[in-house]
Amino acid sequence: MRKNPHNLRRNLPKTLGVLALTGLLAACSQTSTVAPVAQQPAVVGELAQSGNLKYVKNELVIGYADAASLQAAATALKGTIVATIPEIKSALIRVDGDALKVSRGATKLSGIRYATVNSVVTQDPAVRSLQPASLTPQGASADQIFDQLPQYALDPRHLNAKAAWDAGLTGKGVVVAVLDDPGDVSHPDLAPNWAGKAYNPFLNKVYTSAKEWVADSKSSFASHGTFVASSIVAVRDGKGIVGVAPEAKWMPVVINPAQKTENEFYSSFYIAVGAVWATNNGARVINNSWGGGVSFGAVKDAFDYAMANGTTVVASMGNSYHDEFQYPAALPGIIASGALDGSNRRVTFSTSGRHISSGAPGQDTMLANPTWLWGDPKKPETHELISGTSFSSPYTTGVAALVLQKCPAATPYQVRRVLETTANNTIGSNPTGFDRDTGWGALNAGKIAQTLTDCAALPAKGSNVVVNVKYINGKGTQPGELVDVILRGQGLRAGATDDPTPLYLTPTDANGDARFAEIAPGTYDLYVAGADLGITGGLTEDRGTFIGTLTATSGSTYYTPDRKNVALTANAPDFNPVDPYEPNDTPAEAKTIAYGQTSQTAYIFGSPISQDRDYFKFTGAAGDQIKAEVLAAGQLGGSLDSYLFLLSPDGVNVLAENDDRGKPRIDSDSEVNFTLPAAGTYYLWVSSCNLSCDPANPQDDDSPFNKYQLKLTKTN
Known part of the structure; x- marks a missing residue:
């Protein structure tokens, strides 16, 4: 895969476009009277759905650090700024295509705290x-x-x-x-x-x-x-x-x-x-x-x-x-x-x-x-x-x-x-x-x-708390992005129906901050775990954890919160991963894989114009029953919705292809089962559904967590 030319820290959306928490910026004034301002007319867009998530198909909600970052993001996304909420530095951007897919590319941009679909809520009928x-x-x-x-x-x-x-x-x-x-x-x-x-x-x-x-x-x-x-x-x-x-x-x-x-x-x-x-x-x-x-x-x-x-x-x-x-x-x-x-x-x-x-x-x-x-x-x-x-x-x-x-x-x-x-x-x-x-x-x-x-x-005032997390490892110190933070009141009796002990949880933002507003004062057990494997993928043992305590003081405010700094001994999410098989974007550059092998972790990482395509080749005999599996978001974690092709020895004709494995569907990983018609060298092409599900309308898929492993097995 190509290395990310921006070399920038990014905020990444959670699965199905749900993104890491962003806190309200301290720049908001208690006496603010600036109303949200619409730059463009609001229009009712087409609705889309992914799982239980409903959203406006062509709208992104962007959290931004400053006006320059917002404008740069809109330019990079070829989008239009529809409206802003200056008090919380949030903006709505109208884009071409499906916002759930576009959001993955938006997250790489400098100064963007989050980029998510514009979700739609519901109301229980009376x-x-x-x-x-x-x-x-x-x-x-x-x-x-x-x-x-x-x-x-x-x-x-x-x-x-x-x-x-x-x-x-x-x-x-x-x-x-x-x-x-x-x-x-x-x-x-x-x-x-x-x-x-x-x-x-x-x-x-x-x-x-x-x-x-x-x-x-x-x-x-x-x-x-x-x-x-x-x-x-x-x-x-x-x-x-x-x-x-x-x-x-x-x-x-x-x-x-x-x-x-x-x-x-x-x-x-x-x-x-x-x-x-x-x-x-x-x-x-x-x-x-x-x-x-x-x-x-x-x-x-x-x-x-x-x-x-x-x-x-x-x-x-x-x-x-x-x-x-x-x-x-x-x-x-x-x-x-x-x-x-x-x-x-x-x-x-x-x-x-x-x-x-x-x-x-x-x-x-x-x-x-x-x-x-x-x-x-x-x-x-x-x-x-x-x-x-x-x-x-x-x-x-x-x-x-x-x-x-x-x-x-x-x-x-x-x-x-x-x-x-x-x-x-x-x-x-x-x-x-x-x-x-x-x-x-x-x-x-x-x-x-x-x-x-x-x-x-009046009872005592509540507390406002900020937990700041940093990753500490052999590469130095990085912001604790994509970390889950839990405040659990001491003495909590898990599962007890009569226990009022408070429990709060939230993920961190791009600065590693997790914010808790107007909570009960007192001493809490603090649980921190990062990075969120649901987003980044990886092994549980790779996820650093911290357990400590935190005192929430009565009378602390959003602007003068109680603060706790946590150093998490773990690797930060790798926002600029290196694919060990690149270049392998054409059949001529295909890397060899053999029966019984599983590749190292590789990545699909590109743009709509030059989408990343990873080619592997293997040698088989007539009658070989092969099973090729892409271990991606469903099994390895991360964000890749994979697509797999089996190509003939000429590297052109598609013999078999698969988007989601299993009938009925198991998950978004891909799997091809096929009997080879003749001896020769065959090709496996690993791609993303963002390109291959609709080749006429490819979407940006520039996520560093589009990771996968390719596994090849002879089953007879």
């Missing part, structure tokens, strides 16, 4: 209940009527909202942002508490006219954002319903236009744009009733930016029925909310896990339908009973707003701990504290008002 023609005559006790319609969620046995209101905690002065489909700012329950701004990050358009927003937003499929907003801020006026924070203000940020279906989410880049805009425009709490993100990249950077500026971030646990990490709920610092039913039991669909913070009503909650659905014979009218963690999350957001009204200087971690320490912990499988189904218990707004009589009673 679960609607069967209802009578009128909602008014439902059986309800007197303490469940706050406006016109009954709301068990707010009664003294659940959120206990009236006790908080009577103590003066109504959310007054606090702005919340709802990242969702377009909420109806004209709804009678919501219009009085609209903050006067709404935002579409895809269009980079700020709306200040309710009429214009509704005209652009109304759809038979858009109701989720209105449901969510009404649980937070519906005004208390004796009509309809009331939100848990009835004097807070709200700003809708559309991340799902829902014009033709319920799920039309904008991609992850625009979600990040929306979160940064909300922070810059005064949101103190951001609600996220959606899931499907990853643990790093632009969305995490945007939420880290929000928390660094004092904005609390809340997310729904998800409706997966399982105990598992889902993002963004599992990101460090985020308040993750699970759904409870009318008996304060976990609803069966509600995702559980160690990262859960608390529970709130999420089954048959009475919420507001947008006005554009009123009178539709196929839909309920003004209000509806709805279920899902999508609605436990905004109730949590509303309770967080009550805390911030009382104590505006409270940090995101302090807000979380107020909610947790005042929750009703008698529910769930552990009646004395935390469990993985209901967290610290059912939220209790009245208990918060009773307990938080003075801001001096």
Whole structure:
């Protein structure tokens, strides 16, 4: 293979275009007011899918060090810069071809912290209940009527909202942002508490006219954002319903236009744009009733930016029925909310896990339908009973707003701990504290008002941590790229359902930094392992490890974090490998391999115009049954999706070829089984699917982890 002419350190995407974490740059200012700026019109691109990953086919999300690096990357990729988020130094670049393939070439460029596809998230659909023609005559006790319609969620046995209101905690002065489909700012329950701004990050358009927003937003499929907003801020006026924070203000940020279906989410880049805009425009709490993100990249950077500026971030646990990490709920610092039913039991669909913070009503909650659905014979009218963690999350957001009204200087971690320490912990499988189904218990707004009589009673502030990793070896010191970092609270009881000990994990960025925002202070066991063999390939014993401890100090901030430096005794990822068989790009240069041999590790490493092609030759007799195997991403690790040809003695005619081995398919490695028709010298041509699967449209495949070994066997 050719040596890399750039000789540059690169960030490499993880399998299927998921890339190494990048942290929010310290250059971001706490007083930043610069909105994301679109350089080119946003367009809806063709969607593509690889495994479970859905993405916009021709869009890359780039993390960049500076403007010059970004422009150089766009030029090298022959792409167009569509939009940037200056606060987190992230950009969207439109390219030709499949972004998943183009991203591999983008990672070699200087000053690029990551390059990934622009992934698309999803939203669990709301679960609607069967209802009578009128909602008014439902059986309800007197303490469940706050406006016109009954709301068990707010009664003294659940959120206990009236006790908080009577103590003066109504959310007054606090702005919340709802990242969702377009909420109806004209709804009678919501219009009085609209903050006067709404935002579409895809269009980079700020709306200040309710009429214009509704005209652009109304759809038979858009109701989720209105449901969510009404649980937070519906005004208390004796009509309809009331939100848990009835004097807070709200700003809708559309991340799902829902014009033709319920799920039309904008991609992850625009979600990040929306979160940064909300922070810059005064949101103190951001609600996220959606899931499907990853643990790093632009969305995490945007939420880290929000928390660094004092904005609390809340997310729904998800409706997966399982105990598992889902993002963004599992990101460090985020308040993750699970759904409870009318008996304060976990609803069966509600995702559980160690990262859960608390529970709130999420089954048959009475919420507001947008006005554009009123009178539709196929839909309920003004209000509806709805279920899902999508609605436990905004109730949590509303309770967080009550805390911030009382104590505006409270940090995101302090807000979380107020909610947790005042929750009703008698529910769930552990009646004395935390469990993985209901967290610290059912939220209790009245208990918060009773307990938080003075801001001096706030819990201790959280911590912000940066772990910097370097590789130390015979070649000197290199940045600890592609390293996995885990913070595990001391005393953790693995598998215990009642153990609240925190556990956080994230990979490092190009500088070797792993960042953890607004986490619990305390002493952690620190586990570090690099490089990630899922990306680089190689042997487990080649992966250096470190185990130590780290103290996270209460009050450390994103800008003044607790730091831990780790020297990892291991070889850094080789970003400029040397192929021992080059040159072997033509049959005339083919290297010899014999039956029973496996080649040394070699590489497919090139460009669309002059794609690397590796030729090997062997001598066989008539009737030999041969098996040629390419051990690549599936068996050796790394990133090569291989393609193998068996050529006739003239080096031209293809006798057999294979992309993915096995019927049914085993993995992306290649294997040819063939009986030789005559004695002679035959050729094996190892290539990449990026070239050979579609020769008319070759894609850049310039990854130093496109490694493989060729194994040749005579099977008779």
